[in-house]
Amino acid sequence: MDVAEYLARIGASAEDDLATLTDRHYHAVPFENLSIHLGEPIDTHPDALFDKIVRRHRGGFCYELNGLFAALLAELGYDVAFLGARVHAGETDTAPLAHQALRVTGDDRVARLVDVGFGGFCVPALELAAPSTQVDPQPGGDVEVVGPDGGSGYRLDGREYARRDFGPTCWWTANHPDSVFTHGPTCTLPRSPAGRVTLAGHQLIRTAADGTRTEDELSDDEALAAYRDLFGIVLDRLPVPLHPGGASPSA
Template identity: 35%
Template sequence: MSESLWGGAELDLDAYLGRIGYDGSLRPTLDTLRALHRRHLDAIPFENLEIVLGRPVPLDVVSTQAKLVGQRRGGYCFEHNLLFAAVLDRLGYSFTGLASRVRMGVRQLRATTHMLLRVDIAGEDWLADVGFGGDGPLEPIPLRTGSELRHGGWTFDLVEEEPGVFLLRTRHQDGWFDLHAFTLEPRYPVDYGLFNYYTSTHPRSPFTPRIIVQRNGPDVRRTLVGQELRTERPDGSGQRHDVPADELPDVLAKVFGIELGAQDAESIRDRHR
């Protein structure tokens, strides 16, 4: 297989498919994309533990696969979506990298710090994003405006906020909640390297000062931010409670499926305190 921009030739596809528990069709169709998207989110959590511990976040396919697949860890948006891009590349999908400004309900202009993918299937464009975290979509979203989409119990829609600027929203109990805004300007792995450096090292980044671990499914979202563990359901119900430092490794393992070695568990406990 020839070398490609997105690293599909470097991917251990069988190991990835085993990690996400997928044994279906690998033809580059919409059904396959939907199934891979769902299984990836079910299996691999969103987490920033390496960033909190002050470690670099390499984005090459070999390093990312070693962490998310071999070590059965999670990652944040660039790790998830670059690994997913390598999978799509290996399977023969036609796609483009995109980048967005995260809103999370805030209208303040923020830097471009999120990655997603635009996938062309039979002449129709779909947005694939396995790396947004707790509020993100569970399946690919058609790149067209004017319709509401249901993913399990969650509702999403896409609006064109101004010419060429698209806004992805999700419905909360009190109305629409802005997730992120993006244009269709193509982005490449070299671009994400710069975005990743800022997001993983800058003191004003939301990922450097506190733990953020998330897992979302069709009926429940679980999020650990700092010391607070939150469980949320589509009807607005949920629970919140603080996680003491000594309980953190068990919570990571039992709630999010992240098993840490003894040294990392002690380091993350110290950082949590």
């Protein structure tokens, strides 16, 4: 891995602490599922992820974003493990390992939760064993994780998993008609100091820090320009929904 190139992609330096690296990554790399709707394979090998996210200036979803960030943190000397989670989806939970997050331990030997791949919120290196506004350890080793505002999140399994263990749920997420990720393209990025911009299909959604939301329907050319100007993603064609008709993910 070219560490310097990766750090430049997220606007960080090797001297930054874990929380800063996490925040810079979350604000620089979009959460997006465009490959599913462009007919591109989802390859979670670090070399393929580096080419996609760093060299081609794309984003990804949890298995891609956290999968590559894990490799960077390991290069910087951190001890990194993959953790799996069930996402709270309405009245039900998803299957196990439907979400991937990271347990990261530095020189202080404190295990922290790092997550740059959830889409709706980030977990900025919070201690796994210490209750906080986002992390709530449970009896038996599981951890409940919520957004900074208390919004719905996921139930984290405290056990360590291998990268390959997430292969089946990654495939399901990217291919199955019941997966919301296959229903339509979405691309989202938080804005500094607060707020968010999202392109869901042709609908451009801007959310201000106070929750005010504006929506605009874009033409094909305007959508391509939005990918380029708002997210730094240059496409030669628009993504076409793999399994249209259902509700697609939003953030």
